[in-house]
Amino acid sequence: MAYQFISSCNFSFIPTSEFNFTRFFFNEPEHLQQQGGEEVYTFYWKNIENQLLEARFSVIILAGKGFSPLRATFGGIEFSEVLPKESLFRFIELAFNTLLKLESLQITFCPESYFNINQREALDFCFEKLAFKHCTVDQNFEIVITDLSFYETLKSQRHKQLLRKSLKNSFFFREEKEPDLALIHNFITQSRVRKNRKMTMTFVDLRQSVELFPDNFNFFSVSHEQKIIAVGVTVKITDEILYTFYLADDEDYLKYSPTIYLISGIYEYCQRNNFRLLDLGIATEKGILNKGLAQFKQRLGAKQSLKKSFLVQF
Structure with missing residues (x-):
């Protein structure tokens, strides 16, 4: 299945396609604009066959570093529960390639309970493949x-x-x-x-x-x-x-x-x-x-x- 990677800086791209995943309030453009920072990059993963947006990831840039979020409870990646884990990995990989100019990137994901079991397994697959070394695990209730x-x-x-x-x-x-x-x-x-x-x-x-x-x-x-x-x-x-x-x-x-x-x-x-x-x-x-x-x-x-x-x- 073919996907289109879309990169938007400071909300230059406004999606007209439907989202095929649950969107979280803290990652909506209106909230991102209130978090501060110097620039905002938002990446989208569009299914070419059905024209649905299957994933979204926003990063706020401040002083050469990336934050997702900068000022919110969490940021991270939202994605469809039917998106294959290999495709999710490719999306994250392309987003990271766009951010290579940064010194570092800090990402706080939503609690795992927000996702179903397939989504959690897909994220774990990506985490392992990307070899994230600096991880903090909080206990949410x-x-x-x-x-x-x-x-x-x-x-x-x-x-x-x-x-x-x-x-x-x-x-x-x-x-x-x-x-x-x-x-x-x-x-x-x-x-x-x-x-x-x-x-x-x-x-x-x-x-x-x-x-x-x-x-x-x-x-x-x-x-x-x-x-x-x-x-x-x-x-x-x-x-x-x-x-x-x-x-x-x-x-x-x-x-x-x-x-x-x-x-x-x-x-x-x-x-x-x-x-x-x-x-x-x-x-x-x-x-x-x-x-x-x-x-x-x-x-x-x-x-x-x-x-x-x-x-x-x-």
């Missing part, structure tokens, strides 16, 4: 959305007890359809400072993202007697995958673990809106496991998948 209630998905009796406690104390969950962004950003910042975690977005960045992508950002809260005690910010990656971008809680309510009730509400939101995965994010930092965080996510019923990052030296 996702809850599979089923017809079961969130209470039934919980793997810990303690978590079930805390969820019942939240209900008994009349905690109130809601989607913030007209969010007070300043209040939410401040709440999240305070929570992350307490946990010694850096805030990844300024208030201006958050406001701009919501203005640019109103259909992708959602806000949720848990309150008690009119006081907000937990906040969640989610990003719609696809129509089937919802990613928890920020989760934050109030220090005064830690004994209730209001995050459990918050995730319960988001899980039910996923059920109503036909999502198949609720992505809770990684429990590692540059491959080093945070055991407490990993256990917390596992006890929520989340399953582990790998999220790989590579540093390619040209």
